[in-house]
Amino acid sequence: MAKKKSDDDPYKLFKPDLTPKEMLELGVFGGWYFEGKHEEYPADWFKTAKLSIDGFDVSLNRFGVASGQPREVWLEKGWITPEDPLGWFQWYCRFTMGRRLPGVDAFQIGRWRSFGARHGAQVRANCDPGDVYCRPRQRQGLLQWAFDPFI
Numbered sequence: 438m439a440k441k442k443s444d445d446d447p448y449k450l451f452k453p454d455l456t457p458k459e460m461l462e463l464g465v466f467g468g469w470y471f472e473g474k475h476e477e478y479p480a481d482w483f484k485t486a487k488l489s490i491d492g493f494d495v496s497l498n499r500f501g502v503a504s505g506q507p508r509e510v511w512l513e514k515g516w517i518t519p520e521d522p523l524g525w526f527q528w529y530c531r532f533t534m535g536r537r538l539p540g541v542d543a544f545q546i547g548r549w550r551s552f553g554a555r556h557g558a559q560v561r562a563n564c565d566p567g568d569v570y571c572r573p574r575q576r577q578g579l580l581q582w583a584f585d586p587f588i
Contacts, residue, residue, distance in 0.1 A: 438554045445548040451585035457530045461486035461547035465581045467493030467503070470526055478530055499586065516548065525549070529583060560588055 455463070461482055468489035475483050489499040495503050498521055511517050511524055520541050521528040527544045556575045564571035576586035 447543040450550060451546045454585040455583045458482040460580060460583060462506045463580055464497050464499040467495055468497035469493045476526055495499055499580055500573035500577040502573045502577055505581060526581065549582055551580065552582045555586060557584060
């Protein structure tokens with residue numbers, strides 16, 4: 438059976454488990470993703486967010502571990518776009534607020550899908566159901582990509 442064109446529509450495929458506000462409340466990016474600059478985003482997102490006032494603080498991450506690659510790697514791999522110099526989460530926040538850039542959106546949604554498929558499968562394959570302490574780095578990563586880390 439041939440694929441329908443709508444099967445490839447990135448907007449229909451993008452169904453994150455968590456909103457940016459929920460991610461910030463759970464603890465992501467050491468509380469320092471926006472480097473303290475929040476003016477662009479709804480103030481409500483930050484009322485109960487776990488935030489650092491002076492740099493990355495691993496204790497603010499939900500799983501208490503660092504997860505992810507340094508920005509230098511993001512740049513080297515071509516994961517940073519001029520529209521969102523802080524990366525995927527910045528794109529996701531702006532997308533949630535209504536911005537649409539079809540080419541950038543398709544690129545970031547594709548990255549999101551790949552990350553969730555790879556890391557979610559590894560957590561499910563290697564952890565007992567309900568053991569939220571198994572593979573904390575991957576769970577923190579899933580959280581930072583808007584996937585439910587408690588799978």
